[in-house]
Amino acid sequence: MKVLKTEKRLCPCCMEEHDVQTIEVMEENVFKGTPVEFSADYTYCDRADETYAEEHQISANDISMKNAYREKMGLLTSHQIAAIRARYGISQSDLCLLLGWGAKTITRYESHQVQDIAHDTILRKLGSDPEWFLQLLQVKKDSLSAASYAKYAEAGTVLFEQDHDLYLKSAIMAKYARFLHNPEANGGKTLSLDTVVDMIWYYANSTMVTNLFLVKLMGMLWYADALSYKRRGHSISGLVYRALPMGAVPVASESIVNLSTIHYEEIDMGNGTGYKFLPTENKEYHYLTSEDQEILDAVIQRFGRVSKTEIVETMHQEDAYTETAPHDIIQFKYAQTLSIS
Numbered sequence: 001m002k003v004l005k006t007e008k009r010l011c012p013c014c015m016e017e018h019d020v021q022t023i024e025v026m027e028e029n030v031f032k033g034t035p036v037e038f039s040a041d042y043t044y045c046d047r048a049d050e051t052y053a054e055e056h057q058i059s060a061n062d063i064s065m066k067n068a069y070r071e072k073m074g075l076l077t078s079h080q081i082a083a084i085r086a087r088y089g090i091s092q093s094d095l096c097l098l099l100g101w102g103a104k105t106i107t108r109y110e111s112h113q114v115q116d117i118a119h120d121t122i123l124r125k126l127g128s129d130p131e132w133f134l135q136l137l138q139v140k141k142d143s144l145s146a147a148s149y150a151k152y153a154e155a156g157t158v159l160f161e162q163d164h165d166l167y168l169k170s171a172i173m174a175k176y177a178r179f180l181h182n183p184e185a186n187g188g189k190t191l192s193l194d195t196v197v198d199m200i201w202y203y204a205n206s207t208m209v210t211n212l213f214l215v216k217l218m219g220m221l222w223y224a225d226a227l228s229y230k231r232r233g234h235s236i237s238g239l240v241y242r243a244l245p246m247g248a249v250p251v252a253s254e255s256i257v258n259l260s261t262i263h264y265e266e267i268d269m270g271n272g273t274g275y276k277f278l279p280t281e282n283k284e285y286h287y288l289t290s291e292d293q294e295i296l297d298a299v300i301q302r303f304g305r306v307s308k309t310e311i312v313e314t315m316h317q318e319d320a321y322t323e324t325a326p327h328d329i330i331q332f333k334y335a336q337t338l339s340i341s
Contacts (some may be wrong), residue, residue: 001025004041009133013045013052022046027061030067032114039067056073059112066114075120082110085129089155097143098136099126130159161260168259171195172252179240179251185330187225187235195287196237196250198259199224204263204277208304212277214257214264215246216303219311222248222297225321226335228292235332236292243324246308247315302340314339 002024010017021044028037035333040061053061067077076084085095085106092106099105099122109115115123126133134156141149172193178184203220204211212220224234241248248254257264257275261295267274285293303311315321 002299005313007142011043011045011047011052013043013050014047016047018047023051024242027065029065031065034069034072036065036072038064039327050333060068062112065118066112070114075115075117076123078110081106081123082113084123085110087127087159088130090152091148093303094144094148094152098133098140104173109139130163131158132193134160153213157341167261168255170257175252176238176240179329185240185329186238187229187332187335188233189235189238191240192287193256193259193291196221196256197259198285198287199237199292199296200257200262200277201280201282202288202293203300205279207298208300208303210305211307213276213308214277216306216308216311217277218249218253219247219308220299220303221317222315222330223303223311224296226332226338227298227340228295229252229332229337230341231295236288236295243321243330243331245329247312248321263270297341312318 004024006019006021008019008143011020014138022041023044024039025042026037027040028035035299040053041057042053044051050127063078067079069075070077074254085092085254088095093103095106096103100282105119109119109123115122134153137144137149137152144152173191175334176186176191180190200217203217209220209297215285221237221239222241225237225239225241228234239250240278241250256262257277263278263280265278267276288296300311303314318334318339319337320330323334324330
């Protein structure tokens with residue numbers, strides 16, 4: 001027995017006002033033929049030396065027993081179901097509408113009724129797949145109020161972007177695992193995607209940078225990391241670069257620029273699509289030191305207003321490029337002869 005709290009109040013057992021204890025005990029019961037052990041709360045009257053359950057405790061103890069059964073059977077508990085719904089900020093009745101269930105189904109599952117395996121599987125998928133939630137939401141759009149639809153769509157979109165970023169970040173870091181102990185490849189730094197995002201924001205927000213398309217951005221990132229290595233013996237970001245025909249390009253660059261915090265617009269270039277990187281409202285760079293920003297400013301001073309052709313031609317003359325075989329990793333040792341200082 002564990003005393004949870006003691007409060008002075010009217011005791012419904014002896015009908016006197018005195019210190020009444022709320023206690024927790026472990027109980028055993030059988031539910032649907034399965035023995036379960038669970039914690040139950042009771043009230044204890046020391047005047048009458050009696051333990052009893054008040055109405056709210058009877059309800060809570062019933063839920064506790066059924067949650068113990070759910071856990072034993074590998075089902076979501078009522079609290080986990082409520083948490084899934086809370087992720088999207090959706091009401092019980094509206095979630096039932098999306099799933100095509102009876103109007104009170106979720107209400108019952110979040111309390112006393114144990115869900116079946118089929119419904120449990122659907123709820124688990126909902127909790128782990130915000131893209132599916134958005135698809136369900138779109139199907140039922142006309143059945144929801146405009147305000148509710150907008151609220152749920154915003155919540156689902158935020159979660160989808162977060163999950164999308166988690167997937168991308170995991171994929172990116174997996175590609176960088178092989179370079180963790182290779183300072184010649186990573187510039188003596190472990191990759192920080194937060195720092196990379198700040199670097200891109202810093203360039204995109206600068207009024208001194210024009211026409212920041214993909215090739216130019218990749219080149220400016222490499223020049224910043226190489227200049228940092230030349231000055232300080234380590235890069236800024238931990239990015240690893242390959243020598244491609246258009247210059248130095250980070251490993252997994254296609255995934256990096258698709259992080260939700262990086263914004264660009266697609267522009268029809270006639271012979272293809274260009275990706276122009278856009279300024280952000282956020283002008284705070286928490287992952288860049290003042291020295292990092294000085295290095296970025298030096299790169300902006302040199303390449304901010306030049307065309308992608310000029311930065312590519314300049315890069316092709318660097319030892320880092322001429323001494324590296326096509327598509328190989330560019331070693332940071334070549335930063336010592338970098339054309340900018």
